[in-house]
Amino acid sequence: MGTKSTVFACLLLALPLAGCGTANRQRDVAAVAERFHAALEAGDGQAACAELSEETASKLEQQEKKPCEEAILAVELPKGGTVGATEVYERSAYAALAEGGTDFLDEGPDGWTVSAAGCRPTAPEQPYECELEG
Amino acid sequence: MRRVLRDNGLSIVFLLLFLGALCGQAVAGHADYNDQAAQHGDPDISMARYVVSSDFGVDVMENWQSEYLQFTLMILSTVWLLQRGSPESKSLDQAGRESDEQQRVGPYAQQNSPRWAKASGIKRRIYENSLVLVMGTFWLGTWFAQSVTGRIEYNSTRLDHQMVPIGWWQYVGTPDFWDKTLQNWQSEFLAVGSMTILAVYLRQRGSPESKPVGAPHGSTGIEG
Numbered sequence: 130m131g132t133k134s135t136v137f138a139c140l141l142l143a144l145p146l147a148g149c150g151t152a153n154r155q156r157d158v159a160a161v162a163e164r165f166h167a168a169l170e171a172g173d174g175q176a177a178c179a180e181l182s183e184e185t186a187s188k189l190e191q192q193e194k195k196p197c198e199e200a201i202l203a204v205e206l207p208k209g210g211t212v213g214a215t216e217v218y219e220r221s222a223y224a225a226l227a228e229g230g231t232d233f234l235d236e237g238p239d240g241w242t243v244s245a246a247g248c249r250p251t252a253p254e255q256p257y258e259c260e261l262e263g
Numbered sequence: 264m265r266r267v268l269r270d271n272g273l274s275i276v277f278l279l280l281f282l283g284a285l286c287g288q289a290v291a292g293h294a295d296y297n298d299q300a301a302q303h304g305d306p307d308i309s310m311a312r313y314v315v316s317s318d319f320g321v322d323v324m325e326n327w328q329s330e331y332l333q334f335t336l337m338i339l340s341t342v343w344l345l346q347r348g349s350p351e352s353k354s355l356d357q358a359g360r361e362s363d364e365q366q367r368v369g370p371y372a373q374q375n376s377p378r379w380a381k382a383s384g385i386k387r388r389i390y391e392n393s394l395v396l397v398m399g400t401f402w403l404g405t406w407f408a409q410s411v412t413g414r415i416e417y418n419s420t421r422l423d424h425q426m427v428p429i430g431w432w433q434y435v436g437t438p439d440f441w442d443k444t445l446q447n448w449q450s451e452f453l454a455v456g457s458m459t460i461l462a463v464y465l466r467q468r469g470s471p472e473s474k475p476v477g478a479p480h481g482s483t484g485i486e487g
Contacts, residue, residue: 184304218415219317220305221422233425237306245425256425 151217159212161241162224162232170209174198182235182242185263205260206230206247231257285323289314292322303423317419320412321443324405329447331402337455338395347483348463350474351455354484366391406444410435413443 161180168176178186178197186197193200213227220236233245247260268275293313300307313319337351342360346352364371368391372381379390389396410431417439418428434440458472464480466487467473473487 216418216428218422218428219419220308221419223422223427231427233422235305235423248425250427254426257427259425262425 154217154222155215158215158217158222158224158234158241161234161243162212162215162226163210165232165243165246166207166210166226169202169206172202174200174202177201180243182237182244182263185242185244185261188263189261201261204247233257233259233262288322289319292319317412317415321409321416324409324412325443325447328402328405328409328444329451331398331405332448333451333455335395335398335402338398345483346459346463348480349459349483350462350472350486351459352483357484409443410440413440 165177165180168174168180175198178201181189181197181201189200189204190197193203207226207228207230210226210228210230212224214225216223222234222236222241223231224234225231229249230246231248232243233248234241235244245257245259245262248257248262249259251258289310293308293310296313296316296318297307308316341352343358344352345355345358347355360366363369367373367376368380368387369383377390379386382390414429414431414434417434417437421428429437462473465473466476466478468476469487471486474482474485475487478485478487
């Protein structure tokens with residue numbers, strides 16, 4: 130195969146591979162959000178807190194003056210549900226639950242964690258209001 | 264080899280300067296990114312991760328697009344626009360695309376003229392405008408790349424503040440996009456304008472960017 134053909138083939142291959150990378154990350158985000166809400170539905174505060182970012186878990190403990198696994202179960206958050214839409218940009222993402230409510234996630238060295246949950250829109254072009262945030 | 268270096272010194276030196284500056288930008292940009300991450304309590308990222316990030320991408324593309332715009336406009340405008348006394352301008356009686364004889368195309372092409380200069384029809388039309396076509400394509404391509412990488416960076420920041428992302432059409436109407444675009448354009452237009460006027464009155468002996476040292480201020484379209 131000539132040089133030009135090789136380069137063109139590599140470029141064509143790169144496009145779907147780049148798309149695969151994004152799709153994988155969206156699936157990871159959705160999986161974390163669904164695990165978080167499934168843990169809440171099961172009443173498993175420890176499992177739910179394991180999906181939170183350190184900052185968010187720490188802030189929750191400071192505000193409620195209880196361990197995270199106790200405090201998280203008292204927060205008004207959707208229990209269970211499936212993710213209807215996700216978008217990922219660099220190390221930030223959101224996951225919108227099909228049943229309502231949106232989570233915001235950050236990617237760290239150990240993967241995705243929930244930084245804000247139970248979020249709903251307020252006014253256009255304004256931050257969402259969240260039941261739980263870091 | 265020595266001859267290759269001598270005959271191509273200008274492009275070789277600028278290629279090396281470009282690569283050096285790009286590497287330097289990567290180092291400084293990576294350090295700055297991690298500084299800001301630390302301020303937000305976010306973990307550091309590696310250099311390998313940074314150079315494929317949209318933060319680095321938009322910083323590179325916003326500069327490239329303005330450079331190619333500068334050349335596109337310079338090439339096009341100097342066909343018709345004149346500046347008395349400037350070596351950047353053609354002579355005052357030469358405005359326009361000039362005759363085929365002056366441009367040595369078609370029947371006026373010489374034996375060693377480029378092949379498409381000797382051609383007729385669409386091939387010659389393309390070649391006659393190939394410089395602005397390529398520069399213009401690079402400009403639009405890098406400007407589009409700026410919009411894509413800029414949108415990713417912008418949406419990442421929005422998500423950090425619990426705001427949902429916006430689409431491409433919406434992004435290219437944002438102050439963020441136009442701030443990045445125009446801050447680069449103004450510097451390019453300033454550079455061209457400055458060079459055009461300064462070269463009327465100032466000289467650099469031996470440079471084709473300057474008139475000969477002894478050339479009058481009013482002489483137009485001559486090189487040193």
